[in-house]
Amino acid sequence: MFTIGDFARLGRVSVRMLRHYDATGLLRPARVDPATGYRFYTAAQLARLNRVIALKDLGFTLQQVGEILDEKVTVGELRAMLRLRQAELETAMAESAARLGQVEARLRSIESEGRMSTNDVVIKSLPSVRVAELTGVAADFHAVGSTIAPLYAELFERLEAAGITPSGPGVARYEVAPGGGLLVHAGVQVSAPVRDDGTLRVLDLPPVESAATIVHRGPMSALLPTVQTLGRWIDAHGYRSTGYAREVNLECPPDQDDWVTELQEPVVPA
Numbered sequence: 001m002f003t004i005g006d007f008a009r010l011g012r013v014s015v016r017m018l019r020h021y022d023a024t025g026l027l028r029p030a031r032v033d034p035a036t037g038y039r040f041y042t043a044a045q046l047a048r049l050n051r052v053i054a055l056k057d058l059g060f061t062l063q064q065v066g067e068i069l070d071e072k073v074t075v076g077e078l079r080a081m082l083r084l085r086q087a088e089l090e091t092a093m094a095e096s097a098a099r100l101g102q103v104e105a106r107l108r109s110i111e112s113e114g115r116m117s118t119n120d121v122v123i124k125s126l127p128s129v130r131v132a133e134l135t136g137v138a139a140d141f142h143a144v145g146s147t148i149a150p151l152y153a154e155l156f157e158r159l160e161a162a163g164i165t166p167s168g169p170g171v172a173r174y175e176v177a178p179g180g181g182l183l184v185h186a187g188v189q190v191s192a193p194v195r196d197d198g199t200l201r202v203l204d205l206p207p208v209e210s211a212a213t214i215v216h217r218g219p220m221s222a223l224l225p226t227v228q229t230l231g232r233w234i235d236a237h238g239y240r241s242t243g244y245a246r247e248v249n250l251e252c253p254p255d256q257d258d259w260v261t262e263l264q265e266p267v268v269p270a
């Protein structure tokens with residue numbers, strides 16, 4: 001048998017924690033000396049301790065841990081719980097990172113108010129362009145990054161399977177989703193015939209008579225100041241936006257700081 005101190009060292013927990021588990025009934029000592037009150041544990045109890053710690057780290061309350069252990073949870077069930085919790089944490093981390101990125105972009109926009117040049121805004125007409133695209137729904141613009149990245153990954157896999165080679169840059173566009181949120185269209189220019197067979201959609205985007213355009217340099221997470229510069233120019237020059245800007249990926253090297261993206265926002269005279 002092990003003293004409570006030795007057992008704590010083996011289990012990589014504190015003595016205080018073992019006393020708490022004893023008090024709550026989660027892990028009773030194998031024996032308690034009636035004279036001294038000293039607690040003693042067996043090596044076999046490490047198995048239960050490991051389960052208690054694993055379930056607690058998965059986010060379960062101690063009461064839930066006790067209920068799960070009483071149902072004799074198996075190693076396979078623990079593994080499934082771990083995978084589910086891992087997926088939840090990864091999603092939460094991605095969402096937190098996206099929110100931090102949006103805060104940083106918002107701060108940059110605040111810092112650049114009145115200082116970003118609008119000289120590079122150009123009004124031009126856009127010809128019809130044929131694209132292959134996949135569509136997803138984002139709850140809001142905070143979720144666009146985590147929505148569009150897997151769409152593009154899946155799109156290029158499907159293009160390769162269909163034997164279609166992109167003929168031009170990527171074209172991302174957005175619409176208001178019928179049930180709320182945003183429809184995110186991840187597309188790329190192709191020369192393939194028009195199709196929509198459930199696995200791949202190839203369509204012609206209509207021409208735009210008049211679009212206010214500006215070039216953004218850097219990652220898409222830092223796009224906000226450029227978007228707002230374009231918006232200020234549109235307002236100051238007597239135009240009105242008629243929809244979300246398309247994002248045409250002119251250059252996409254491995255380092256996102258070197259990305260070059262043209263925003264093309266459809267406008268009409270105000």
